[in-house]
Amino acid sequence: MKFSKNILETIGNTPLVKLNKIVEGIDALVLAKVETFNPGNSVKDRMAVKMIEDAEADGRLQPGGTIIEGTSGNTGMGLALVAIIKGYKLICVISDKQSKEKMDILRAVGAKVVVCPTDVEPTDPRSYYSVSKRLASETPNSWYVNQYDNMSNSLAHYEQTGPEIWEQTDGKITHFVVGVGTGGTISGVGRYLKEKNPNIKIWGIDTYGSVFKKYHETGIFDENEIYSYITEGIGEDILPKNVDFSLIDGFTKVTDKDAAVYTRKIALEEAIFVGNSAGACIKGLHQLKEHFKPEDVVVVLFHDSGSRYVGKMFNDDWMRERGFLDENITKAEDVIKDHIDKQLIVVRTEELVSHAIERMRKYKISQIPVVDINGFVGSVDETDLFRSYVADKNVAEKPIKEVMGKPFPIVKLATPIEEVSKLFTKENDAVLVDLENGNHHIITKYDIIGSIK
Structure with a gap:
């Protein structure tokens, strides 16, 4: 009989798959090392086993201990599998930008999940680096993994992933392209491949908001480059x-x-359901295409599964909110189509200013059309109300008609977006759209900005 003694023995030996449609225009053979075939559905399974085994060997991790790690989710999953098989407890500290799916999966495999804010400095006591270290110091019989500086991370890929790629390409690989986060994969695989053939080129995929590219090119750690970004699993604000x-x-x-758009394209064009960093890698390949020749063999590594991003990159609403969907916005109807069924909030001329303020707070809006029995007769916005309040502290008890401005312009559904945009001025912050059924909808400056691609 052929079977594995436990799930950990199934880690590794993942397939190398030729990419076709999505790499059209790249003049080389492009192969994807699809790491979702690991039992934890990511490349991180490899180094999770290695880091724990090395910690057991030198006594850092004792029987029955608690493993503590800051993770973007995938390392946590790998650690969870090992913890279950070997009988350890696990605490995963994760940043709040990571997908809900990742957090739910970690909890499903028995990890305690601690969520920390993303947009703080690494040295901030609230950061997931700091919280991980603090929990390790406070928890008896615990071991802080620290995948960033734990050299067993890159060693796992030197011993496993690199040799697999070399063997699978029969030593013909010319380029290795991979997203860089902790650096374990690119450094471990890169070291092995360059020992085999120093001419093999190793390319890292970075993201905007990360320090890697500039540091590599200049040796300067530029804190001005650090800002919050959406792409998961790659890039860092540390070295x-x-x-x-x-x-x-x-x-x-x-x-x-681009990372989000190409993540979806991989699924649609190659039938490979992988995560956000894979999309970044494919876009990166296209950006690097002038480096490749027809005889080259380019291997790109796909880190994890798309199942961890179904609420984000694979969700149309999430993509649309961030302007990531390439939709053709040409007329007023296109701007409002996703919320056309929402009721238009209005205020009447004889209502009090306090009523308009209350409505703005309740619905989180900044502009309100004013109506009477004849239709639209005016408008109020938060700027006007603020100025009125500064001039008269009793303005809240006055009728709207005493403070209202001119009514918003009204356009038809088919009005070109260029014409709608011209109606926004210093004196006018909104436009009404006639829905041609007796109702109206509102377009604000925010809606126009949101439609810009």
């Missing part, structure tokens, strides 16, 4: 010890939008 910049030939940066 992990696992990133060996001497092994990396170059970086290219990919935007959040």
